Amino acid sequence: xxxxxxEIFSEEIPARMQAKAARDLxxxxxKALTDTGFACADMQTxxxxxxxxxxxxDLPASSPTSxxxxxxxxxxxxxxxxxxxxxxxxxxxxxxxxxxxxKKGTFWVAKIEKPGREATEVLTEIIPQIMADFPWPKxxxxxxxxxxxxxxxxxxxxxxxxxxxxxEVAGIASGxxxxxxRFMGQGSFHVSSFADYRTQLEGAxxxxxxxxDRKARIESQISDTCRKAQVELVPDAPLLDEVTGLVEWPxxxxxKMDEAFLDLPPEVITLSMAKHQKYFSVTxxxxxxLAPFFIVVANIEAPDGGGAILAGNQRVLTARLADARHFWxxxxxxxxxxxxxxxxxxxxxxxxxxxxxxxxxxxAVAKQLAPLVGADPKLAERxxxxxxxDLTTQMxxxxxxxxxxxxxxxxxxxxxxxxxANAIRDHYKPQGPxxxxxxxxxxxVVALADKLDxxxxxWAINEKPTGSKDPYALRRAALGVIRIVLQNxxxxxxxxxxxxxxHDRLKVHLREQSIRHDLIDAVLTDSADDLVSxxxxxxxxxxxxxxxxxxxxxxxxxxxxxxxxxEQKKQNEAVFGEVDVSLLSEPxxxxxxxxxxxxxxxxxxxxxxxxxxxxxxxxxxLRGPIxxxxxxxxxxxxxxxxxxxxxxxxxxxxxxxxxxxxxxKIAG
Amino acid sequence: MPNPAQQPLSFQDLILALQxxxxxxxxxxxxxxxxxxxxxxxxxxxxLRSLGxxxxxxxYVQPCRRPADGRYGENPNRLQHYYQFQVLLKPSPxxxxxxxxxxxxxxxxxxxxxxxxxxxxxxxNPTVGAWGLGWEVWCDGMEVSQFxxxxxxxxxxxxxxxxxxxxxxxxxxxxxxxxxxxxxxxxNNTGVTYRDVFFENERQFSHFNFSHADTKMxxxxxxxxxxxxxxxxxxNLPLPAYDFCLKASHAFNILDARGVVSATERASxxxxxxxxxxxxxxxxxxxxxxxxx
Numbered sequence: 001x002x003x004x005x006x007e008i009f010s011e012e013i014p015a016r017m018q019a020k021a022a023r024d025l026x027x028x029x030x031k032a033l034t035d036t037g038f039a040c041a042d043m044q045t046x047x048x049x050x051x052x053x054x055x056x057x058d059l060p061a062s063s064p065t066s067x068x069x070x071x072x073x074x075x076x077x078x079x080x081x082x083x084x085x086x087x088x089x090x091x092x093x094x095x096x097x098x099x100x101x102x103k104k105g106t107f108w109v110a111k112i113e114k115p116g117r118e119a120t121e122v123l124t125e126i127i128p129q130i131m132a133d134f135p136w137p138k139x140x141x142x143x144x145x146x147x148x149x150x151x152x153x154x155x156x157x158x159x160x161x162x163x164x165x166x167x168e169v170a171g172i173a174s175g176x177x178x179x180x181x182r183f184m185g186q187g188s189f190h191v192s193s194f195a196d197y198r199t200q201l202e203g204a205x206x207x208x209x210x211x212x213d214r215k216a217r218i219e220s221q222i223s224d225t226c227r228k229a230q231v232e233l234v235p236d237a238p239l240l241d242e243v244t245g246l247v248e249w250p251x252x253x254x255x256k257m258d259e260a261f262l263d264l265p266p267e268v269i270t271l272s273m274a275k276h277q278k279y280f281s282v283t284x285x286x287x288x289x290l291a292p293f294f295i296v297v298a299n300i301e302a303p304d305g306g307g308a309i310l311a312g313n314q315r316v317l318t319a320r321l322a323d324a325r326h327f328w329x330x331x332x333x334x335x336x337x338x339x340x341x342x343x344x345x346x347x348x349x350x351x352x353x354x355x356x357x358x359x360x361x362x363x364a365v366a367k368q369l370a371p372l373v374g375a376d377p378k379l380a381e382r383x384x385x386x387x388x389x390d391l392t393t394q395m396x397x398x399x400x401x402x403x404x405x406x407x408x409x410x411x412x413x414x415x416x417x418x419x420x421a422n423a424i425r426d427h428y429k430p431q432g433p434x435x436x437x438x439x440x441x442x443x444x445v446v447a448l449a450d451k452l453d454x455x456x457x458x459w460a461i462n463e464k465p466t467g468s469k470d471p472y473a474l475r476r477a478a479l480g481v482i483r484i485v486l487q488n489x490x491x492x493x494x495x496x497x498x499x500x501x502x503h504d505r506l507k508v509h510l511r512e513q514s515i516r517h518d519l520i521d522a523v524l525t526d527s528a529d530d531l532v533s534x535x536x537x538x539x540x541x542x543x544x545x546x547x548x549x550x551x552x553x554x555x556x557x558x559x560x561x562x563x564x565x566x567e568q569k570k571q572n573e574a575v576f577g578e579v580d581v582s583l584l585s586e587p588x589x590x591x592x593x594x595x596x597x598x599x600x601x602x603x604x605x606x607x608x609x610x611x612x613x614x615x616x617x618x619x620x621x622l623r624g625p626i627x628x629x630x631x632x633x634x635x636x637x638x639x640x641x642x643x644x645x646x647x648x649x650x651x652x653x654x655x656x657x658x659x660x661x662x663x664x665k666i667a668g
Numbered sequence: 669m670p671n672p673a674q675q676p677l678s679f680q681d682l683i684l685a686l687q688x689x690x691x692x693x694x695x696x697x698x699x700x701x702x703x704x705x706x707x708x709x710x711x712x713x714x715x716l717r718s719l720g721x722x723x724x725x726x727x728y729v730q731p732c733r734r735p736a737d738g739r740y741g742e743n744p745n746r747l748q749h750y751y752q753f754q755v756l757l758k759p760s761p762x763x764x765x766x767x768x769x770x771x772x773x774x775x776x777x778x779x780x781x782x783x784x785x786x787x788x789x790x791x792x793n794p795t796v797g798a799w800g801l802g803w804e805v806w807c808d809g810m811e812v813s814q815f816x817x818x819x820x821x822x823x824x825x826x827x828x829x830x831x832x833x834x835x836x837x838x839x840x841x842x843x844x845x846x847x848x849x850x851x852x853x854x855x856n857n858t859g860v861t862y863r864d865v866f867f868e869n870e871r872q873f874s875h876f877n878f879s880h881a882d883t884k885m886x887x888x889x890x891x892x893x894x895x896x897x898x899x900x901x902x903x904n905l906p907l908p909a910y911d912f913c914l915k916a917s918h919a920f921n922i923l924d925a926r927g928v929v930s931a932t933e934r935a936s937x938x939x940x941x942x943x944x945x946x947x948x949x950x951x952x953x954x955x956x957x958x959x960x961x
Contacts, residue, residue, distance in 0.1 A: 011765055011786070012785075012786035012787075012788075012803060014788035015788065016788070049786075138790065138801060139801075140800070140801040140817050140819055140829075141817075141819065141827075141829050142759075142760050142817050142829050142831075143759040143760050143761070143762065143828060143829060144759045144827075144828040144829075146827075150801075151801065151817075152760075152762070152817070154762070183779055183780060183784070246785060246787065247785075277809050278809075279809075296809065298783040299783055299785055300780075300782075300783050302780065302781050302782070302783075303780065303781065304781060308781045308782060308808070309781075309782060309783045309808050310808075311808075311846075312782065312783075312807065312808025312809060312810060312843065313808050313809040313810075315810075315843075315846070315848065316808070316809045316810045317809070318848065319744070319745055319848065322744075323745070326743070345931075347931070
């Protein structure tokens with residue numbers, strides 16, 4: 001077993017590409033080694049701003065010997081043919097061959113032993129190839145070379161048990177030299193093993209090798225800093241990952257923000273810090289309000305304790321926030337109302353017109369839908385009319401993700417109704433499966449109207465999602481409608497053309513909630529319109545089937561259905577139709593008939609009243625009569641008329657349960 | 669600010685220091701191109717010279733005009749006319765990052781005291797069909813330069829690759845001098861500020877760009893420049909042709925600032941300029957190829 005240490009040292013690798021690059025490196029090396037007969041299990045990869053590193057602890061020094069068999073001519077073939085075969089196999093005589101018999105006769109089979117290959121030799125072939133084929137999202141050439149990498153490469157370490165594996169990539173010979181931190185490291189150094197590499201790198205080199213370690217250091221320094229300053233971090237996981245990829249030696253510094261900017265909306269400050277400056281923001285531990293500080297993760301331990309770094313960063317932040325303040329002031333100088341007209345110039349979709357056209361439609365729909373959720377139609381219409389007006393504000397042009405959020409602030413500044421302002425912010429919700437669903441009636445109406453307009457519009461121009469392609473996020477819009485409708489119990493009639501799309505999205509949504517899809521199928525008919533009642537029925541059904549009555553009843557219906565199906569197939573009998581009461585003779589069949597009538601009537605009544613628990617209670621008593629029927633009655637009566645009547649009685653079970661669910665579709 | 673013991677460089681000394689530094693690295697120190705451009709990259713010493721096989725190292729200051737960025741002198745960080753310091757090294761040397769960092773040292777920035785970072789930023793200029801990979805260089809959170817390895821210019825792959833460094837001089841100087849407004853920069857060491865030199869220029873040109881530029885005339889100029897460029901390309905004269913491509917581009921920028929260009933027209937204008945630039949680049953490469961040289 002040998003240790004392989006491989007490092008590619010380059011100019012700064014984009015932070016967002018590092019983690020995947022480490023994974024790709026590991027997978028591709030693993031695959032190439034497996035393909036060449038090397039088995040190894042103990043591998044680690046690392047990625048940072050200037051290096052990709054791979055270490056394998058258990059690389060066999062050579063691959064195992066393998067035996068190849070090659071079938072030759074028949075033993076009675078001419079000598080020339082046999083000699084030719086031996087030459088082709090590189091064998092001197094027939095001593096290394098054996099005779100083997102099959103249907104066509106006896107043949108010579110050569111056994112060629114292929115010696116294993118040295119790891120060094122194989123590595124000199126596979127590593128340059130892996131580098132040449134590396135799947136960077138974007139790669140480049142540099143200088144006069146033609147090799148492509150994410151950024152120019154400066155050194156390559158490739159050591160097998162401390163000995164250089166010699167190859168050349170991009171005009172750079174592999175060796176045993178690397179560098180530490182750009183400013184805090186002490187130039188180039190030689191390494192002899194992974195342990196030595198890591199010790200030097202993390203010591204005098206001032207480079208924390210593993211991203212996980214850098215991240216942990218950042219997190220612990222941030223929490224120390226926050227504790228001392230009595231503030232709390234506003235968590236931002238993507239930002240944390242990004243800064244982890246921007247530093248080799250993380251140093252967390254707490255900077256002061258000019259308090260005068262605290263009158264800006266906190267979302268603006270936090271976003272401006274994160275997006276432009278890669279700073280974290282913090283809140284006062286006591287009040288939860290934004291505190292006038294920022295956290296920056298520097299890449300250097302400066303002799304002045306970071307004073308100069310903070311002074312510079314503070315000045316930049318002041319300029320950024322001054323820009324934001326300028327946008328905030330300019331934007332508020334004009335009412336949202338007066339901005340609606342400018343939406344005529346904002347294209348929604350070439351075939352669906354401008355955003356102005358859209359808000360006009362949405363406002364009309366919102367006014368109509370308002371009574372369904374008990375919202376004031378005037379407020380709903382107003383909110384829809386203003387919902388997109390912030391798209392023309394400078395703040396939203398600068399920070400697209402603040403759409404809606406800024407609209408709310410500007411609406412409040414214009415003294416719009418609070419419900420209107422909130423709806424402007426919340427009508428984009430829910431943005432994803434984990435985002436909150438709006439619950440305020442006006443917000444609910446505008447959120448629904450906006451999404452439905454989008455869906456109906458794209459359906460009309462035949463831009464439906466296909467396969468994995470959903471460029472207008474229509475599935476997300478439909479899921480949004482479903483979640484809003486379900487959570488707020490909105491009885492929303494569905495558009496005919498969209499109904500089956502909604503049914504599909506509903507199934508996906510319910511499956512994610514771990515609701516059995518056979519139960520959904522059992523309840524969902526093609527014309528089912530009311531998502532709220534579908535879900536209520538599915539839930540009631542699911543509860544019922546969990547009881548002993550439900551379980552037994554399901555078993556009974558299955559048994560009945562199987563008999564009906566078998567007989568129908570066998571004799572092509574008309575098993576469906578009215579039961580002839582006069583032909584019922586056995587007490588248990590009479591009892592079943594009566595029970596079915598009662599259950600069916602009661603269940604239908606309960607369904608009409610939307611009392612699904614009562615509907616289940618209505619069908620529950622069928623369990624006994626069905627079981628007794630099977631015990632006491634012979635379906636296969638010698639009289640074909642009686643038999644047909646009993647089959648009709650059995651098929652009547654499914655019919656009687658139909659208002660509740662199609663029991664045939666439930667998995668038994 | 670970078671070195672408190674020493675007086676920070678004035679705006680003009682900063683330029684002189686960069687010129688001296690890059691001259692010592694073997695660069696040809698050029699003067700600005702005498703046509704309005706939106707970026708230092710558009711100087712033919714970069715756009716055209718980055719094409720073809722011949723080595724070429726240059727550094728120069730280029731005044732840039734971005735009519736739509738005018739703020740009447742009221743915004744401390746935004747100007748419609750400003751300076752870039754541009755360096756082009758072809759082929760890009762292996763130690764380009766080190767050379768760049770030394771240039772920061774040369775203007776007085778102590779790299780042991782400050783936090784310099786190379787943050788991914790891929791550069792693209794669709795009007796000349798150019799793109800490259802590289803970074804924004806951050807110093808204590810301030811973007812002080814753009815660092816790019818050109819990959820394509822005029823829609824053509826470059827070979828060898830040029831390394832391009834662009835320093836936004838006003839922004840770099842505010843950092844070096846520790847002032848909040850560009851207008852407060854010391855232009856020299858005898859008390860002349862950037863405000864003294866350029867405030868009135870910003871105010872007047874903002875009025876011109878936004879209100880008084882004759883759109884009919886600039887539309888006509890665009891068409892004339894485009895036609896002249898085409899004629900020159902037919903004569904295989906890419907250098908003067910390229911000048912007219914730049915004139916067309918500036919005319920478009922003015923029209924854009926005047927707000928008379930719709931979204932669809934905009935795309936069409938950009939494509940027309942790109943076609944001109946592409947024609948110039950192709951003609952230049954043909955002349956530069958060794959077989960023709």
